[in-house]
Amino acid sequence: MKKFAVKAGGAALALAAAGVLLAGFAAVVSLRQLPPVDALREYRPDVPLRIFTSDNVQIGEFGSEHREFIAFDKMPRQMTQALLAAEDDQFYEHDGIDIPGMFRAALANLGKGYSQGASTITMQVARNFYLSREKTLARKWYEILLAWQIDRTLSKDRILELYMNQVYLGEHAYGFGSAAHAYFGKPLDGLSLAETAMLAGLPKAPSTMNPVVNFARAKRRQEYVLGRMLALGMISQDQYRDARSAQLDIAPDNAGQFAGHAEYVAELARQLARDRFGDEAYTRGLNVYTTVSSVRQTMAYDAVRRGLEGYGKRHRLASPAGAPQAALVSLDGDTGAIEAMVGGADFDTNRFNHATQALRQPGSTFKPFIYAAALEHGVSPGTLINDAPLDNNSRWQPSNDDGRFLGAVTVRQALAESRNLPAIRTLQAIGIPYAVEFASRFGFSTKRLPRFLPLALGTGTTSPLRLASAYAVFANQGHRVEPYLISRITDSEGHVLFAADNATEPPRVISERNAFVMDSLLRSVVDDGTGAGVRRYLHREDVAGKTGTTNDSVDGWFAGYAGNVVTVAWMGYDDNHSLGAHEFGATTALPIWASYMEGRMAGTPVAERAAPSGVVRSSGDWTYAEYADGRQGIASLGFPAPLPAPAQDAAATPVASEAVGLPGQPAAPAASRDDRASL
Numbered sequence: 001m002k003k004f005a006v007k008a009g010g011a012a013l014a015l016a017a018a019g020v021l022l023a024g025f026a027a028v029v030s031l032r033q034l035p036p037v038d039a040l041r042e043y044r045p046d047v048p049l050r051i052f053t054s055d056n057v058q059i060g061e062f063g064s065e066h067r068e069f070i071a072f073d074k075m076p077r078q079m080t081q082a083l084l085a086a087e088d089d090q091f092y093e094h095d096g097i098d099i100p101g102m103f104r105a106a107l108a109n110l111g112k113g114y115s116q117g118a119s120t121i122t123m124q125v126a127r128n129f130y131l132s133r134e135k136t137l138a139r140k141w142y143e144i145l146l147a148w149q150i151d152r153t154l155s156k157d158r159i160l161e162l163y164m165n166q167v168y169l170g171e172h173a174y175g176f177g178s179a180a181h182a183y184f185g186k187p188l189d190g191l192s193l194a195e196t197a198m199l200a201g202l203p204k205a206p207s208t209m210n211p212v213v214n215f216a217r218a219k220r221r222q223e224y225v226l227g228r229m230l231a232l233g234m235i236s237q238d239q240y241r242d243a244r245s246a247q248l249d250i251a252p253d254n255a256g257q258f259a260g261h262a263e264y265v266a267e268l269a270r271q272l273a274r275d276r277f278g279d280e281a282y283t284r285g286l287n288v289y290t291t292v293s294s295v296r297q298t299m300a301y302d303a304v305r306r307g308l309e310g311y312g313k314r315h316r317l318a319s320p321a322g323a324p325q326a327a328l329v330s331l332d333g334d335t336g337a338i339e340a341m342v343g344g345a346d347f348d349t350n351r352f353n354h355a356t357q358a359l360r361q362p363g364s365t366f367k368p369f370i371y372a373a374a375l376e377h378g379v380s381p382g383t384l385i386n387d388a389p390l391d392n393n394s395r396w397q398p399s400n401d402d403g404r405f406l407g408a409v410t411v412r413q414a415l416a417e418s419r420n421l422p423a424i425r426t427l428q429a430i431g432i433p434y435a436v437e438f439a440s441r442f443g444f445s446t447k448r449l450p451r452f453l454p455l456a457l458g459t460g461t462t463s464p465l466r467l468a469s470a471y472a473v474f475a476n477q478g479h480r481v482e483p484y485l486i487s488r489i490t491d492s493e494g495h496v497l498f499a500a501d502n503a504t505e506p507p508r509v510i511s512e513r514n515a516f517v518m519d520s521l522l523r524s525v526v527d528d529g530t531g532a533g534v535r536r537y538l539h540r541e542d543v544a545g546k547t548g549t550t551n552d553s554v555d556g557w558f559a560g561y562a563g564n565v566v567t568v569a570w571m572g573y574d575d576n577h578s579l580g581a582h583e584f585g586a587t588t589a590l591p592i593w594a595s596y597m598e599g600r601m602a603g604t605p606v607a608e609r610a611a612p613s614g615v616v617r618s619s620g621d622w623t624y625a626e627y628a629d630g631r632q633g634i635a636s637l638g639f640p641a642p643l644p645a646p647a648q649d650a651a652a653t654p655v656a657s658e659a660v661g662l663p664g665q666p667a668a669p670a671a672s673r674d675d676r677a678s679l
Helices: 002-033 077-087 099-108 121-130 137-153 156-166 176-184 193-200 215-231 237-245 263-282 294-314 363-375 411-416 420-430 432-440 453-457 464-475 512-528 532-536 585-600 625-630
Strands: 049-052 058-062 287-290 325-332 338-342 358-360 384-387 407-410 486-490 496-499 543-549 555-562 565-572 615-618 621-624 671-673
Touching: 049 263, 058 263, 077 121, 077 156, 077 193, 077 215, 121 137, 121 156, 156 176, 176 193, 193 215, 193 237, 215 237, 263 287, 263 338, 263 486, 294 325, 294 338, 294 565, 294 585, 325 464, 325 585, 338 585, 358 565, 363 411, 363 420, 363 432, 363 453, 363 464, 363 512, 363 543, 363 555, 363 585, 384 411, 384 420, 407 411, 411 420, 411 512, 420 432, 420 453, 432 453, 464 512, 464 543, 464 555, 464 565, 512 532, 512 543, 512 555, 512 615, 512 621, 532 585, 543 585, 555 585, 565 585, 615 625, 621 625
Parallel strands: 049 287
Antiparallel strands: 049 058, 287 486, 325 338, 325 565, 358 671, 384 407, 486 496, 543 555, 555 565, 615 621
C-alpha cells in the first residue's frame, strides 16, 4: 500500500508538472498570437459632438455613442472607490489576474463547461477592446493572457481610465461621465454618494439592472456596492446609512432631449462643425459653443408657439398638421451674433430651417431699402409722392391693400401706411439698376432681385436671417454685420480650435445720416402705421420696424429692432397657399415678434440716438442738410423732373446701366429653398 501511495503521488506530481509545462507552452504560443496592446497607451474613445448655448446649457449631441471622456486625474475619487468596491477591490494588488478568485469561480461553475466569473477590471478591459462576448474556455484563456499583458504594459491608473470611459452602462451611455447625465442629468463630479454607488453597480448588468429599466434591481445592487464600500473602510457607518436611505431622482437623458427647444440651433451648429472638421467632428469630443442664449431661445420658442396657436384658433384648425410654418431669428445688430433662432413649428416633423434656408418674398419689408436708396437722390421724409394709379398701358395695374388712392402723401406716411404706389414711383425715379446695387450693400443677392417695378413691393426672395442682417444696418448706424452662430469650438480637453473674430469693425455700407433718417421713418411705422400693434407689447422710443404681406397673403412678416436687438418673424405655408384673406404681417408675424421682444427688452435701457452731422430739421421733419429749404432736394414725385446725382457720402458704387423689365412681367416665385448650411 505504501509503495502504491508513493507511486500514485509521483504520478500525480508528474501529471501536474506536465500540466504546468503544457500550460506554459500554450501560453507562449498564445502570447505570440495576441494583438499588440501598446495602442492602448494613446487610445481615446470616440466622443460625440456636443452643442452648448452661450450660457453653457447643452442643447444637442451628435455621435454614434453617448460618451464623455474624463481623464483619470479628473475622475471623482468617490466614483473610483465605488467601482473598485463593486468590481475589483484587489485591483491595485494583483497582476491583472485574480488567481484565488478564479479558483473560487471555477468551483462555483464546475460542470457548466466554462468559467465566466472572477473577471478583474483589467480582464474586462481586454474583453471590451479585443475579444468577442462568446462564453468559451478559449476566449477566457485569451482574456487572461491579454489582461496579464495589459497589466505589464500600462499603469494601473491608465487601465482604470480606459475602463471608466469605455464600459457600457445602459441607456446608450458609454463611460461614467455619460452615465451621470443619462441617469441623473448632471455631471459626474456633481453626484451624491448614493448616485455614485448606483452607477458603480451598473457594469454587472447594464441593460437589465439599470434604474430606468428596473429600479428595484438597481437599488439592490446599489445597496450591495454601499455595503462593500463600508466593509472596505471607504465610507463611514453614517455615510452608509444616509446614502442607503437617500431618495434617487432618475432623470433619463438617453432620448436626446435637451432643454431650451433649440433643435434648429443645434442642427445648424452641427452642420457648421462638420463643414469645418469633416466626419471627425462626431468622434473628437468637440464642444461647440453658440451665441444663442438659453433664456432668449426659450422666449423665442414660446413666442412662435403662441403665434401659431393664435392662428390655429382664428382658423379653427383641428390639428397642428394643417397649421402653417413660422420662424423667428434675433441677433445683436452691432456684432451679428445670433441670440435666438426658431426655424419652424416643430423640428421633429419638419427639420427644414425656415429661418436660414427658406427663400421667401419679403413683401413690404423690402420697401425701406427703396426709400433708403432714394434719400441719396434728394428724397426726404417730407417729399410728396403721388399715391395714384400708374399712368401706363401695361396689364400690370398695382393697387394699395385697402383699394384706395390718397393722392399726395409724404414719404413718411407712405412707408408708415405701407402704400404701394408711392414705393413703385420712388423706384421709377431712382432707377432699378441703382436700387438693386444699393440693396446689395445690405447683403441681398442681386440674383434674387428682379429687374422690374414689382421689386418695390418685395418680389425678390430672401431668408429671415438675411433680412435681419439687412435691418441691422439701420439699427447700428450704417454698418453691415454678417450673422454668426458659433462663438468658439474646443476639443475634449478645452483647447480652443476655433474662435469667432469680433475685433474687426464691420464695413460701413450706408452713411450714418441715411441710417438715422431711415430709423426715424421706421419708428413711424410702429407709432402710427401698420406696425402699431407693437405698442400693445412695447412702450419704448427706440422701437422701429416694418410689416410685410405678399400677394394673396402667402407670407406674413415683421422685421425690426429695439436698440441694437434686431429680430425678424415670419409665417407661411411650405406649399405657398394663402394664410387667409384677412391675414397680414400685422396679424401673423407681428404678434410673434412683439411677444419675443417684450421679454427680450425687459430691463434693457432705451437706446439714445442723436442726430449725426449733415442732418437737419426742415419743415417739421428730418432731411439732409443740403436738401433743406428746398435746395437741391426733391419736393415731389409723380411728375416729370430731373434727379440730382447721389450725395457724396452715400458710398455708392457706380453700376452699369441695364434694361428695365416691363411692368407686366411675372413676379418671382413665392418661395424657394436653399439647403446650404452656411449663414
